[in-house]
Amino acid sequence: MDNVVAESLVAMPVERKDGTYALRIPLSQGQFTPGMMKTVMETMAKFDLTSLRVTTGQRLNLEGIPKEKLEEVISSLGTKIEKVPPTVGVCSGVGVCKFGVQDSRAMGKKLLEVVKANGPYPFKIKSGVSGCKIACGFSHVRDIGLVGTPKGWDVLFGGGAARNVRAGVKIGTRLSEDEALALIEKALDFYKENGRKRERISGLVDRLGEEALLEAVK
Ligand code: SF4
Structure with a gap:
């Protein structure tokens, strides 16, 4: 994947029951490009994250982020948003x-x-x-x-x-x-x-x- 340019993503933090955070990543009509995949995979590897889930709303949830790492993970992905589109x-x-x-x-x-x-x-x-x-x-x-x-x-x-x-x-x-x-x-x-x-x-x-x-x- 070395020739694939990474793409910046937007992500909305959601607190989970166990105190960790998920980042909700909206996708356009469920479409996922190689550049977006590269960004997510590199972030997961960098922060040792192991759970990425596709939602019924055709979004991605990156799970299990420790609170103290949240801002760093967001920076690695792209930009923080307050609300995902309907x-x-x-x-x-x-x-x-x-x-x-x-x-x-x-x-x-x-x-x-x-x-x-x-x-x-x-x-x-x-x-x-x-x-x-x-x-x-x-x-x-x-x-x-x-x-x-x-x-x-x-x-x-x-x-x-x-x-x-x-x-x-x-x-x-x-x-x-x-x-x-x-x-x-x-x-x-x-x-x-x-x-x-x-x-x-x-x-x-x-x-x-x-x-x-x-x-x-x-
Ligand atoms: S509803 Fe299902 S079968 Fe019909 S066009 Fe869409 S994907 Fe195809």
Whole structure:
């Protein structure tokens, strides 16, 4: 790997139960370049760190960092951040996967911009974008889910795989990219106006009912 140039990363510290720290490293749509790998591997070797974990949100967690070494490890990786961007999980999609009928990666980028631009929200938002109905992006159990069909995007809202486990409510079908994103903005307004502090969208939909959501985005 000597010809691979290292890349600077951003990382958010998270304290663990045992007093050590993890550094959460956001990746763009789960993509990891050789330069990023080199930075992480060199840092792990330098500080004798042995646990690097891929999260369900397509991020990396570098675990087991002693408190007194935290700042040095961050400097070795790149830059410290206070908050990682909201999660938009994407499948490999059209161009990579033979089943893909819509461009999940391009749509994932646009969705992330919409989610970032419309905040703050009562609680965190996880999204999943899938290029076809097989839904590898877990679109049915994410707060916001998009599923590609040959005729456009299906939009799901309020899915969850945590305490309020439920499938997202289908609020739109076969929409163009712009139509789908505009609909999601409306649904996010509903969440901002009605969600209680630290209430996920799935909890809100359980509390107020699917009809209230469907009425709000009509
Ligand atoms: S959701 Fe469809 S397009 Fe995306 S990776 Fe899975 S099979 Fe392929």
